Amino acid sequence: MxxxxxxxxxxxxxxxxxxxxxxxxxxxxxxxxxxxxxxxxxxxxxxxxxxxxxxxxxxxxxxxxxxxxxDKERGSSDVKLIAKQHVQEIERKITDLIAMRDTLTHLIDACAGDHRPDCPILDNLSDVKTN
Amino acid sequence: MxxxxxxxxxxxxxxxxxxxxxxxxxxxxxxxxxxxxxxxxxxxxxxxxxxxxxxxxxxxxxxxxxxxxxDKERGSSDVKLIAKQHVQEIERKITDLIAMRDTLTHLIDACAGDHRPDCPILDNLSDVKTN
DNA sequence: TCTTGACCTTCCAGTGACTGGAAGCATTAG
DNA sequence: CTAATGCTTCCAGTCACTGGAAGGTCAAGA
Structure with missing residues (x-):
């Protein structure tokens, strides 16, 4: 080939x-x-x-x-460990994405037609404590 | 600061x-x-x-x-559209990540995780037919 | 006062994982 | 025979940083 x-x-x-x-x-x-x-x-x-x-x-x-x-002599536990660590990372990302989606959805709803300079949702989004 | x-x-x-x-x-x-x-x-x-x-x-x-x-004028439709597109993108990413996680989790469950060389994770990754 | 060390500045170069393009052979279709 | 396609190498660029050099600034301690 x-x-x-x-x-x-x-x-x-x-x-x-x-x-x-x-x-x-x-x-x-x-x-x-x-x-x-x-x-x-x-x-x-x-x-x-x-x-x-x-x-x-x-x-x-x-x-x-x-x-x-x-490696023909490999043990599958090595592979399993790598995969498990990766699943943990994926799950962390999913959690974060769901949080971001929910926040953004609220932002869209709450900010529609709102012309006030200070939006409490945006303030909350960037608040250190809610990190 | x-x-x-x-x-x-x-x-x-x-x-x-x-x-x-x-x-x-x-x-x-x-x-x-x-x-x-x-x-x-x-x-x-x-x-x-x-x-x-x-x-x-x-x-x-x-x-x-x-x-x-x-944007102090946020609430305007174009800004809202951008945010909505981002929510859609987030949802696509969530879907992808869940699929990834499920695939990996399934493989992990099927993997003995001991010192024996047979590992379904590697078998799946290398199987041409499941491409 | 001097010095030490932490903190700040800019600029330039390197990373990961490709990706694009140039220049130039090799092979194939018409 | 020519044109198009496919292959080669090499070099440069991408994105979002990240590291290091060289040097200015500042607060604390001997």
Missing amino acids: NIGEVAERSGIPTKTIRYYEDIGFLRPKRNENGYRIFEDTELHKLIFIGRARSLGFNIEECRALLALYD | NIGEVAERSGIPTKTIRYYEDIGFLRPKRNENGYRIFEDTELHKLIFIGRARSLGFNIEECRALLALYD
């Missing part, structure tokens, strides 16, 4: 695939004209990385997951 | 506060020695921005939210 086909099949742009090679995620062979040739294992790795990224894992976390993926 | 105190009270690093000034979020006065002097309104603005940023709004979105925050 050339890089274009791998990009199509993995959903990862060619630029990004080359970048992933740069940072050591893959090391595809080259043929005589210098083109990268990808094996199925490399395609699978890219799909793996793409999915991990879409789940919000950053590059270093992906590297750790890839190492575990490659 | 000097920048250090504002940083402490807003939770935003001094570097970032100066950056926010660069991009026009604030325009703190200076005293004779050149130090920035911050009013309470600027502190509140920073807390507001910090919260919006922590929820994934980018700088331009923050600028729009700040306009809502700053």
